[in-house]
Amino acid sequence: MRPSLPGAAIALLLALALHPASAEDAPACAEGVALAPGLCLSTEATLDSIANLRGGVRSGVAAIGQVWSDLDADFERLAGLEGWRGRASVIAIYGRQATATLTGGLAPASNIEALSTIRLFEFWLERSLGAWGSLRVGQLAADMEFATLDGARTLVSGTFGWPVALASTLPAGGPAYPLATPGIRLTLGEPDTHHGLRLGLYSGNPGGRYGADTDPQRHNRYGTTFSFSGGAFMIAEGVVGAAPPEADAPRPWVVKLGAWYHNASFDSQRYDTTGLPLADPASSGVPRRYGNNHGAYAAAEAVLWRAETQSLALFARGFAQPQDRNAVAWQVDGGMVWRGPLGRANDTAVLGISRAQVGASARGYDRDLGAFGSPTPTRRYETMIELNYDAAVIEDRLYLRPLVQVLVNPAARQPDERRSATEPLPNATLVGLRVVAKF
Template identity: 30%
Template sequence: MTTMTMRTACSAAAILALGFGANAALADENDGLPEASIATSLNGGPDASARAALAAKGITYGINYIGETFTNSGGAKDGSIYQGRLEVFVDADLEKLAGFKGLTFHANGYQIHGKGLGDNLGGPLMAISSIEAEASTRLFELWLEQKFGERVSVRAGQLAVDSEFFTTETGGAFINSTFGWAGIWAADVPQGGNAYPLATPGARVQVNLTDALTFRAAIYNGSPANPNCDDPQACNDHGTDFRTQDDPFLVQEIEYKYNQAAKGGAKDGGYKGYKDFAPAPSGITSLPGTIKFGSWQHTSDFSDVYSATLRNDPKTLFDSNYGFYGSIDQQIYALPDDPTKGINVFARLAGAPTDRNAVDFYFDGGVVFSGFIPSRPDDSFGAGFAYASVSDDAIKADSTLNYESMAEIFYKAQIVPGLTIQPDLQYMWNVGGVEKGGEDAIYGGVRISVAY
């Protein structure tokens, strides 16, 4: 059905949350190494001197690789795949490099190879992997950010919405793409939106209203590739179209973070860096969390999802589209000897009008445990669930449709800093939202991630 045909976008934000898209803020200004890098186990690596010299001038870089193999049973056909993604990123503090106060630069790109499970499963709404994309070598983000004092910043250039909006840090631990770039957005925003692996020109403003409350808003070109293209990844195959003439896509978000680590750490009276732990974590009300509320609008014309399926009747057109969302990311238990680890939970809700969208309601959530194995304090494991409801008007047009849902469990083992192995098992109900005549599917695999 054409209503359900879409590019399923994946999540760069999930990779960022895992530390494999590290930026200048996470790099040591003395040696230039990202916070988690196998170079720390290699005496800095063969380029240690050059990296330190560049870092002294404000330039840091990283090379990351994710490779994974998955096998599925169910869906369109059974089979096995391998896919991989090499990333190179560069960050620059232009104040240190050239004297431009408060100005920073970022660029990253990918070499993507192999093939994901999407075809095997028959086109799920929620892609199995956050790195799944067509094989290509492409630019992703390319931007400048200017800070105005301590509270205001403006970012402009080639941007991805999933780098900053509707994300949770805990959700970033999972492999399925929907825990980053939610399946409802991938289904409802034209061409899946400017999310991995496609960015688009835009601008974002962020205002830290208080230490805990942040507002951010962005405007993007509304189509990552030619709007008439059925396969935007193929049409914008290197990420260098830089389109600016299409109807805009806008996003706004308010974020409230509470019980966060004190800037000065334990020396300011916090327990191992947490300002509200006195002298130790005393309950859930003292543990850190983040709440977000947001909305999006797209000013292009949208067809009614029911009338668009009729051959003889004219299509009903709407002159815009919109949606709303909210999320919570909360630590519910902190280990006494290391409060940065313990049990974290997250949940997200999103909705959009049923008359012009393939998916009108979405929910996901999960739990991640970290630091519970004394001999392996840096390992983690988790379980998550996601649900995408096909809109009532789409079901009216095609009674075989209903919903798609999936569950995921994983164990992530750190071999050394910057090198992890992550076995993963997922189950999907009603692949592609097809309830009648469709198939459930089970799939499992292993991801290896290397950050240098």
């Protein structure tokens, strides 16, 4: 029997961990441990415990854990291939997802929520182009590089990473955690530290070919589907900004402008193929199909004040996309991050607010349901507010992150059919604790 790719990858990681290279042969790694000259293994374990005090689907507690391991290879050291490097990422997830079982919201309460499994995530090779940039090919995730905000990285809710606007629009949520997909990424210039451009081309549906009622995470449970179905997803992002004053310090300012395009078909939110409202009993029930989808976004962050061990920064993003084929027409989020609060240089306090707005067509469909005798709340918007404090218990090793979240209009006022078809989900208030250990 042939072993699965995730199993083979895990066996390789264990073998290397049990038989590491000697200290003389293995140079230090930026993160993790050196297994051989040019071969580094880094692992991060995260445990989230989240309690819904009131509102949402139900009150209760959910806990979920994740172990994420990256095996980074410098092929110049390993094999003399100048300018080449690679990475294999394996993720193990186990536990109860707070969003599905407690809040019912569009915005995930935790950004590590996913189906319990062990999966291959990213698996790629990269060729440095020197001062020109780099080219990366393999199984990739767009949310690792595109539309990111450094100031929001300690926020726990998933919408501050890959936003609801894209996750609710793209097939299987798009090429983002927990589903990477075959793709190519070209970087020109230095977008991470100065000015540059990122271009990405990804397979259109990371879940592969699956039925309408099938969970794409279950269909691609181990990350080895390597789907080339569902057309293509393209994204481009231009970045301008100042270089960081020192290593690991936030950039003084940065602005990102991006756009995306998907060439697959997308359903109308309101009308059928004959032009009748989908809610009309006389409708064919088959939504009108649009031949593509697209959108644009902007992101910015700036340090307002900086001292020897502290800084205060603001961040913001905005996304817009056609309302006729997308339930969420636009989304904005932003917040404030205080690094080094209370005299603790390695701690971070952050406040984030996100609002996802339902488009006119989706709202019109809800009103049509009422007009044709099936009343339901009209969707409007969903707002996620999060405040957390990331405390370094052991610098670069162990962190505790207590948090509070308020979810306004969960699922943009959609009802919970198990309780009532006409009453929207009530606002939810959550408290939680994240524990992060790095190895």
